[in-house]
Amino acid sequence: MTKKMKNSQLYKGSLNTIIMKLLEENGKMYGYEITQKVKLITQGELNITEGALYPALHKLEAEGLLDVEIEKVDNRLRKYYKLTETGTKETVNRLSELEDFIRNMQSLVNPKLEF
Amino acid sequence: MKAPTLTEEQIQFIDKYLQKADVIFVDIRSEMIDHVATAVEEKMESEHIEFYDAFKDFMVFNKRELLKRNNKNFKYFQEAIVAFSKTLFKPYNLIFGVFLILFLEYFGDLKVLKTINYGLFFAILGIAIIQIIYSHLILRKRYLCLENTSSVLTAIYYFTFLFNGFYRNFYGNSISIGITLFLLFAFMAHAVVTVRKFRLSYL
Numbered sequence: 001m002t003k004k005m006k007n008s009q010l011y012k013g014s015l016n017t018i019i020m021k022l023l024e025e026n027g028k029m030y031g032y033e034i035t036q037k038v039k040l041i042t043q044g045e046l047n048i049t050e051g052a053l054y055p056a057l058h059k060l061e062a063e064g065l066l067d068v069e070i071e072k073v074d075n076r077l078r079k080y081y082k083l084t085e086t087g088t089k090e091t092v093n094r095l096s097e098l099e100d101f102i103r104n105m106q107s108l109v110n111p112k113l114e115f
Numbered sequence: 116m117k118a119p120t121l122t123e124e125q126i127q128f129i130d131k132y133l134q135k136a137d138v139i140f141v142d143i144r145s146e147m148i149d150h151v152a153t154a155v156e157e158k159m160e161s162e163h164i165e166f167y168d169a170f171k172d173f174m175v176f177n178k179r180e181l182l183k184r185n186n187k188n189f190k191y192f193q194e195a196i197v198a199f200s201k202t203l204f205k206p207y208n209l210i211f212g213v214f215l216i217l218f219l220e221y222f223g224d225l226k227v228l229k230t231i232n233y234g235l236f237f238a239i240l241g242i243a244i245i246q247i248i249y250s251h252l253i254l255r256k257r258y259l260c261l262e263n264t265s266s267v268l269t270a271i272y273y274f275t276f277l278f279n280g281f282y283r284n285f286y287g288n289s290i291s292i293g294i295t296l297f298l299l300f301a302f303m304a305h306a307v308v309t310v311r312k313f314r315l316s317y318l
Contacts, residue, residue, distance in 0.1 A: 030149065031146060032153040032154060049180040050180045050181045050184070051183030054184045055183075058194060059197075062194040062201075063201070064201045070316040075121060076121075076145070076152055077149065
């Protein structure tokens, strides 16, 4: 079953961190590439919609966490996003926050798994 | 095997389609074009179908989501202010701003402040006219990144109008004039960086 990001508040809160993590791993990426990468990693479970992705990318750009590069590729312009220096540092913080969140949720939802 | 590449005519077709769907800003549209074109190319390759069928299939399921980002004026304004605040709160700008306010506090008598207020009004008006000429007469296209800087200038205009008054009836003080000058200088630095980035990316 495909979970559309727009339908899930749980995923929505983590969208920016997911984008930043992908950019940290892949250097620079364009919008469509990000959607496909997420689909591939989650084996089609998670589908980031255009309506969620682009506002998130533009917000991160306005906040100075992402920088853009525009290149002409196959008869059209392609906008690549990459992390700025501040963005790279912020990714570490946000990932750590997300890991704490996942750990806490795990403890609350499934306490038996805790040792 | 590499996915088929859309021809210039097919890209123009997508461009015209998005223009008709009221995607007015060139920079927003060009990102959408690349998204649609890449998806269509992949569809053509994986499903062995022609351009128009692939395009139609993609749009049926994705048009609503794709156009969600379009014409969200309040969101655009918020992003413009957030981006401007990044320049505004840079340490050297803040130091300059504090210095400016202190300078006016000690040396700015009413006559000086009135003159600066006059100058501010016409400086804002001048910058706005330059922006209009550049966008409407030179570029003749609308770019969100440029219009966002205009929104910031409009916000500064309202700030000065509210705290300093109109150019003929000044009711501000050294602090309000100092803050407006600081905002205007920061705006100019922000506008120069934005236009330089824009020219590198789109011209």
